Amino acid sequence: MTGTLRVAVIGAGRMGTDHIQRLSKRIHGADVAAVVDVDLARAQAATEGIPGAVALADAEEALNNGDVNAVLIATPGFLHEDILLKALAKDIPILCEKPLTPDAESSWKIVEAEVALGHKRIQVGFMRRFDAEYATLGSIIRNHELGELLMLHHQHRNPSTPAGFTNEMLINDSVVHEFDAIRFFTGEEITSVQVRLGKPTRNAPNGQHDPQHVLIETESGVLADVEIYVNAKFGYEVATQASFEDGIVSIGGDGGPYTRSSGRWGGHVTPGFEERFGPAYDVEIQSWVDAALKGEIGGPSAWDGYATAACCEAGVEAQKNGEKVAVKLAAKPDLYK
Ligand SMILES: NC(=O)c1ccc[n+]([C@@H]2O[C@H](COP(=O)([O-])OP(=O)(O)OC[C@H]3O[C@@H](n4cnc5c(N)ncnc54)[C@H](O)[C@@H]3O)[C@@H](O)[C@H]2O)c1
Numbered sequence: 001m002t003g004t005l006r007v008a009v010i011g012a013g014r015m016g017t018d019h020i021q022r023l024s025k026r027i028h029g030a031d032v033a034a035v036v037d038v039d040l041a042r043a044q045a046a047t048e049g050i051p052g053a054v055a056l057a058d059a060e061e062a063l064n065n066g067d068v069n070a071v072l073i074a075t076p077g078f079l080h081e082d083i084l085l086k087a088l089a090k091d092i093p094i095l096c097e098k099p100l101t102p103d104a105e106s107s108w109k110i111v112e113a114e115v116a117l118g119h120k121r122i123q124v125g126f127m128r129r130f131d132a133e134y135a136t137l138g139s140i141i142r143n144h145e146l147g148e149l150l151m152l153h154h155q156h157r158n159p160s161t162p163a164g165f166t167n168e169m170l171i172n173d174s175v176v177h178e179f180d181a182i183r184f185f186t187g188e189e190i191t192s193v194q195v196r197l198g199k200p201t202r203n204a205p206n207g208q209h210d211p212q213h214v215l216i217e218t219e220s221g222v223l224a225d226v227e228i229y230v231n232a233k234f235g236y237e238v239a240t241q242a243s244f245e246d247g248i249v250s251i252g253g254d255g256g257p258y259t260r261s262s263g264r265w266g267g268h269v270t271p272g273f274e275e276r277f278g279p280a281y282d283v284e285i286q287s288w289v290d291a292a293l294k295g296e297i298g299g300p301s302a303w304d305g306y307a308t309a310a311c312c313e314a315g316v317e318a319q320k321n322g323e324k325v326a327v328k329l330a331a332k333p334d335l336y337k
């Protein structure tokens with residue numbers, strides 16, 4: 001493909017509108033050609049000030065629009081499968097927000113459809129791989145700068161959850177990022193997941209047990225733990241501490257200016273993922289566009305989406321029984337080797 005990506009953004013909610021702004025203002029080689037939302041007023045509001053972008057209420061109509069040659073999917077995860085299959089049938093570049101789909105069976109269908117197509121078209125929106133500190137820790141691990149990696153300790157804290165955020169979504173929507181990060185850091189698949197439910201916060205909505213402690217093992221025996229705490233109120237925090245044979249590395253801690261003023265000292269708490277990962281989303285989407293223009297993908301693949309979905313499935317089962325649940329993975333197709 002030469003020229004410019006003419007992107008249809010499907011879903012003009014919190015993430016979709018953020019991506020629309022970045023595509024139209026900061027990303028080179030791509031324009032927003034269409035915005036789709038079942039709530040047409042949202043799609044219309046999101047296209048305001050974007051020349052040449054049409055607002056539509058139906059994803060299929062956008063995929064059939066002759067002006068569209070790429071798609072960015074930002075609808076809730078349970079809706080991704082249908083749009084992914086339709087976009088794959090068009091053989092156009094796809095950026096699918098995480099999760100690829102919420103369960104392993106539907107993610108495997110996507111992998112099979114892409115394998116049948118014969119080339120990679122889907123990049124999954126695991127933006128942490130494009131965060132500068134994540135990239136640095138990844139290279140410390142890969143280059144064995146501090147000996148072997150032994151353990152990873154993750155904290156994933158959100159201020160609150162949107163309406164309809166179920167107990168399973170703590171795993172499927174939130175810990176899915178750590179499943180991908182652990183696979184990215186170690187270059188290994190995850191073999192088992194255990195979830196412990198401790199003392200819950202009174203601030204969680206009905207049906208959610210929050211926080212949860214997730215224990216993870218990889219192929220070589222690296223142990224990782226995740227504190228997922230999605231109603232932490234104080235702000236947004238995503239941090240990791242890695243224990244090596246010859247040292248400890250921490251990323252994602254407090255940053256920014258340290259200020260003393262009016263009898264107070266300290267810094268600011270990051271309010272949400274847009275602020276924490278804003279630069280990483282920019283790098284992620286630019287990488288997708290650059291690769292798509294060459295007929296490639298520029299980040300995590302449908303296999304990564306499937307493998308993390310398999311981890312999520314084990315995690316959701318583990319939420320129910322507290323036991324260590326093995327992750328079941330099909331053989332990796334040659335396309336992803
Ligand atoms: N990478 C990240 O850090 C990150 C951050 C937030 C959300 N996400 C992911 O992005 C996706 C969207 O999340 P969000 O927080 O923006 O959700 P949201 O609820 O704010 O927005 C979703 C939008 O999709 C629209 N929609 C629903 N059904 C539709 C359909 N059939 N066709 C077209 N539009 C439809 C809704 O009206 C809504 O405007 C999810 O997969 C989520 O997991 C990723």
Ligand SMILES: O[C@H]1[C@H](O)[C@@H](O)[C@H](O)[C@@H](O)[C@H]1O
Pocket residue numbers: 158173174175177230273
């Ligand atoms: O959809 C969001 C998003 O993926 C954020 O990056 C994550 O911190 C939240 O837990 C999740 O609900």
